[in-house]
Amino acid sequence: MAKYRGSPGTRRSIQGRRVLEDESRLTSVLENMIDGVIMIDRDANLVLVNRAAEQIAGFSVSGLLGQHVFALQPLHVLHPLIERCMTGNERIRDEIALYLPEERIVEVNLIPIVLANGVGGGILMILHDVTSIRRLERIRSEFVANVSHELKTPIASVKGFAETLLAGAMDDPETAKTFLQIIYEESERLNRLIGDLLELSKIESRLVPLRLAPVDLHELIGKTMEAMGNQAANKHIALSMAVDRDLYIEADEDRLRQILINLLSNGISYTPEGGRVCVKAFPVGDGPEEEKVQIVVSDTGIGIPKEDLTRIFERFYKVDKARSRSSGGTGLGLSIVKHLVDLHGGTIHVDSVVGVETSFTIELPILQK
Ligand SMILES: Nc1ncnc2c1ncn2[C@@H]1O[C@H](COP(=O)(O)OP(=O)(O)OP(=O)(O)O)[C@@H](O)[C@H]1O
Numbered sequence: 001m002a003k004y005r006g007s008p009g010t011r012r013s014i015q016g017r018r019v020l021e022d023e024s025r026l027t028s029v030l031e032n033m034i035d036g037v038i039m040i041d042r043d044a045n046l047v048l049v050n051r052a053a054e055q056i057a058g059f060s061v062s063g064l065l066g067q068h069v070f071a072l073q074p075l076h077v078l079h080p081l082i083e084r085c086m087t088g089n090e091r092i093r094d095e096i097a098l099y100l101p102e103e104r105i106v107e108v109n110l111i112p113i114v115l116a117n118g119v120g121g122g123i124l125m126i127l128h129d130v131t132s133i134r135r136l137e138r139i140r141s142e143f144v145a146n147v148s149h150e151l152k153t154p155i156a157s158v159k160g161f162a163e164t165l166l167a168g169a170m171d172d173p174e175t176a177k178t179f180l181q182i183i184y185e186e187s188e189r190l191n192r193l194i195g196d197l198l199e200l201s202k203i204e205s206r207l208v209p210l211r212l213a214p215v216d217l218h219e220l221i222g223k224t225m226e227a228m229g230n231q232a233a234n235k236h237i238a239l240s241m242a243v244d245r246d247l248y249i250e251a252d253e254d255r256l257r258q259i260l261i262n263l264l265s266n267g268i269s270y271t272p273e274g275g276r277v278c279v280k281a282f283p284v285g286d287g288p289e290e291e292k293v294q295i296v297v298s299d300t301g302i303g304i305p306k307e308d309l310t311r312i313f314e315r316f317y318k319v320d321k322a323r324s325r326s327s328g329g330t331g332l333g334l335s336i337v338k339h340l341v342d343l344h345g346g347t348i349h350v351d352s353v354v355g356v357e358t359s360f361t362i363e364l365p366i367l368q369k
């Protein structure tokens with residue numbers, strides 16, 4: 001105690017200040033932690049909850065301190081773990097799902113607190129939100145499963161027809177020609193799929209930066225539609241455009257063309273013979289700061305059911321496998337479009353009435369920031 005000089009009163013006030021300082025330091029650590037911290041005493045009453053815990057578990061603690069933890073609805077999934085931790089006096093690590101109402105995956109660590117006299121003093125619970133990690137893992141494994149599935153079909157077809165040819169079908173020139181044609185088409189399909197996958201991964205990893213320059217939308221849309229003319233004519237689909245002259249935006253022209261080709265090719269593929277596909281572009285926005293351009297690609301086709309509208313931008317998502325198999329689609333086109341629009345700082349949305357029409361509306365800033 002010789003450490004302290006001065007009167008006992010001064011010593012007490014220094015000690016008191018230190019206690020206060022320690023406490024405020026501890027409070028600030030707890031409040032700024034990313035992980036949730038909940039502490040309960042040996043009667044399972046709440047004694048401490050930090051802000052992160054409230055956010056992760058989706059409840060507000062005001063007025064709840066001192067209450068029994070089992071009274072807290074969002075945490076009822078923790079009951080069995082708490083009981084096990086109390087009775088077994090052991091550390092427990094587990095993963096729980098909370099529905100708030102969207103699903104949240106939380107890693108929980110329960111640590112029994114043992115007091116100096118060896119008696120249980122309650123439980124410290126650490127909550128760590130792993131929702132985004134688990135979501136990414138799921139997307140990755142779904143992606144691998146989808147790619148394998150998409151590759152398997154054309155490969156099985158190529159293999160099957162080659163085997164049949166080798167087993168004797170090649171002696172009949174007519175049959176041989178038909179089978180070779182199928183092999184050729186299926187390998188084209190594989191080629192397209194691999195090309196799209198490489199493209200998507202390039203765009204996603206942002207390895208290729210946008211080459212921004214002023215783009216004349218009237219010219220770009222006109223030329224792209226011309227290039228799609230044959231595809232449309234084969235299905236007797238009328239293409240039309242309504243785009244102001246002198247409508248310029250700052251964009252990567254090749255990427256913008258890729259967006260248009262994908263949307264136009266969908267419009268043509270998913271519209272029965274005799275239908276129409278139209279592209280419009282016009283400026284929108286009020287102040288000069290918010291100047292944007294809308295590009296609308298619409299068709300009079302088979303449409304997209306309401307329940308599929310939110311999913312069609314996902315990789316490999318097809319409304320009806322049969323309908324896009326006949327168009328040779330892989331389900332990657334719209335996810336590429338979405339990424340390209342994002343890269344330009346724009347938005348895309350879709351409206352559709354089944355059997356009547358579909359329209360994709362893209363909004364792009366006129367100037368890139
Ligand atoms: N204009 C449209 N009208 C109706 N359905 C559409 C339209 N555009 C897209 N779809 C639906 O959305 C799905 C996803 O489109 P997406 O372009 O991503 O893939 P895809 O056309 O099947 O294949 P690809 O990768 O060759 O473009 C399509 O399979 C189709 O079912």
Ligand SMILES: [Mg+2]
Nearest residue numbers: 266329333334
């Ligand atoms: Mg497509």
